[in-house]
Amino acid sequence: MTVGLLNDWACMVLMMIGLYTVIARPNLVKKLIGLSIFQVSVFLLYISMGKVSGGTAPILSEGxxxxxxxxxxxxILTAIVVGIATLSLGLALVVRIGEAYDTIEEDEIIERDLVND
Amino acid sequence: MIDMHLPILLIVIPLVAAPLCVLLRQKTLVWAFTSLVCLAALCMASMLLIRVLEEGVVSYAIGGWIAPWGIEYRVDTINAFVLLLVSIIAAVLTFFALPSVADEISGKQHYLFYTAYLLCLTGLMGITITGDAFNVFVFLEISSLSSYTLIAMGRDRRALTASYQYLLMGTLGATFIVIGIGLMYMMTGTLNMFDLSQRLPAMFETRTAMVAFAFLTVGMLIKLAMFPLHMWLPNAYCYAPSVVTAFLAATATKVSIYVFLRFTFTVWGAEFVFEKLNLDVFLIPLSLIGIYVASLSAIYQTNIKRLLAYSSVAQIGYMMLGIGFVSLAGLTGGIVHLFNHALMKAALFLAVGCVVLRLGSSDLADWKGLGRRMPVTMAAFVLAGLSLIGVPLTVGFISKWYLILAALEAGWWPIALLALLSSLLAVVYMWRVVEVAYFQKADDDLNVKEAPLMMQISMWVLTGATVYFGIQTDLTVNVAQRAAGLLLGVMP
Known part of the structure; x- marks a missing residue:
């Protein structure tokens, strides 16, 4: 029983680390890393849910x-694919933002937009 | 024969058409192909709605795997109605897209634009048609990822940051939804929505049910831009290309509202959500605050696209208010407004798109004297604007009428009064635009022409629809009433 809860705790801790990084870090790449950690925690939630105690991998074999x-x-295979697509799209956007602003720090981007207005 | 497979064809045709666009490449060819696909989708969605109205629920088992084991597409009155809305908007907008995209997006990216457009359409229709909870997430991500791409195609560099911000919020929202769905699966062992609705009541007392519902609802509220979770919306609408703004404003948030309705009423059931958890106690005040805060913010905007974006947040407040009443009249009002607002907001954004094509700017200051320079476009803008305010003989009046009726029926006259008063704020922000366009003289004497005919046609089709459905309310109100009855489990 305690082992089961361990997974849930790990999932929640990872989730909060991810969420905190997304909110608190001004660097756009670090935000994406946070977002990935956040998504991965959900993968863990799903996979732990599928575990049947005493059960093996779901491959048909004798005995x-x-x-x-x-x-x-x-x-979760589907969700992983979605996660990769999101991350790569996000990174592509960061590259374009870097080219357009010469920075990928959120506060500096806001500053540069204000100067422009 | 082909009739039987309508639900799946509606999704598969645009999905397969999207990569074909990449192969075609040539600008006009890709455009013609996209419009053909969108028109086909419109035909199929109309046939589906007619069939649902005649025969009742249409269920389609993908690959012959019977629900609840396989993925089921389940079409009833409400999602057939939303499917029709999405396909109408998509089809009408393709005609607007040809000149507008040529102007706003660099030539090398045109085929990518149409690919993303079709993918976004696929995603939105997939979310609407599916009867499988996890499938909702998959289609949600298809539509979201393509809309991030579409937004990032805007000319201004701020389109990139707006898209990035939307990507963060959208992914957080979608992940919350997955957590909710995962917990629901954990409790019941099923992902089919109908099956979930049968099995969930046994779990209502557990804490897991509460947590699942909380994650799911917060996720959906982020996606539908409910105040105060709307922060991603104004920037995304403001800097996206004109067609994209109109498309997303008319469909993306509306489809999210449909998902909210589906999960809240069909899967969880009104009894659990509104009687046990009292969601309405928090939904109604938040909607009202949202209407006022967003309308007031709209008044102070200097960019017209951003002004309309804030007004969208306010209008979403009206829809959620109607849903919060949990009565037949309230839900009817909410669903009718969902349809009506899509028409008028698309018309308004298209009018802005026409001006952007000619002036290259959606700043209020540049719109001086536009009433004389582009009289046809401005006439459409004013007409759709009147609808937004809720003047009689326009669609806006119909939806407000039902909302206020619902409030009075529940005996909440202060809410009816507040909803009425908030229309005055809409008068103020629309008047600001009218004042600048009609009563101020232009600074320069450039010769500004009207937008090309194709853009005018799509704009006037939608503007005409806002008046037509304001007078001829049979179709929209009847369908909305049937849908509301279905959601509440009573037949009107």
Whole structure:
């Protein structure tokens, strides 16, 4: 039982680290790192959910009766792909922002926009 | 035969068409192909709505895997209505897109624009049509990722930061939704919405149910830009290319509101959400505060796109207010307003798009004397603006009428009064534009022509629709009433 809760705690701790980084860091790349950590914590939540105690990997073979639930794994495969797409799109945007502003620090970008107005 | 597969074709055709755009490459060819696909989607969505109104719920099992094991597409009155809305807007906007995109986006990116446009359409229709909770997330990300790309195509460099900001907020929102869905799956072992609605009531007493609902709702409220979670919206609408602004303003937030309705009423059930958790106690005040704060912010804007974006946040407040009443009249008002606001906001943003094409600016200061320079465009702007205020004979009046009726029916006359008074704020911010455009003289004497015919046509189709559906209310109100009845589990 305690082992099960350990996963949940890890998930929550990672989630909060990610969320905090997104909110508190002014660097756009660091924000994206935070966002990724935040998303990964959810992967952990799903995968822990699929674990059946005593069960093995869901591959059909003789002599094995108990399997883990493969559905959350499949769902998370989709979510991982989405996560990669989001991260790469975000990084591409940061590259373009870097070219346009010569900086990727949020406060400096805001400053430069104010000067322009 | 083909009739049977309508629900899946509606999604697959634009999805397959999107990568084909990359292969076609040639500007006009890609555009013609995109409009063809959007028109096909419009035809299919109309056929689907007619079929749903005649036969009731249409269910489609993908790959022959019967629900709840397989993914089910489930179309009833409400999502058929939203599908029709999304496809109408997408089809009308393609005609506007040709000249507008040629002006605002560099030639090398045109085919990418249409690819992202079709993907966004696929995502939005997928969210609407699916009956599977996890599938909602997948389509949500398809539409969100393509809309980030579309926004970043704006000319101003601030479009990039706006898109980045939206990416952060959108991903946080979508991830919250996934957490909610995951917890729901954990409790019930199913992802099918109908199946969830059968199994969830047994879990209502657990804390997991509360947490799942909280994550899901906050995620959806971020996506639909409910005050105070709307911070991503004004910048995104302001710096995106004109077509994109009109498209997103008319469809993206509306589809998110549909998702909110679907999860709140169909999956969780009004009893749990509004009687046990009392969501309305927090929804109604927040909607009202949102209406006032956003309308007041709109009054002080100097950029017209941003002004209209804040007005969108306020109008979302009206829709959520209607939903918060949890009555037949309130929901009808909310759903009718969802449709009506999409029409008028798209018309307004298209009018702005026409001006941006000719003047290259959506700053209020540059609009001096525009009433004489572009009389046709400004006439459409004023007409759609009257609708936004809620003047009789326009669609805006119909939705406000139902909302106020719902408030009076519930005996909450102060809320009815506040909703009425807030219309005055809309008068103020629309008047600011009218005042500058009609009563001030232009600084220079450049010769400004009207926008090209194709842009005028799409703009007037939508503006005409705001008047047509303001007089001929049978279709919209009837469908909305049936949808509201379906959500509440009572037949009107």
């Amino acid at each position: 094995i009766e108990v399997y883990s639930n493969p559905l959350p794994h499949v769902l």
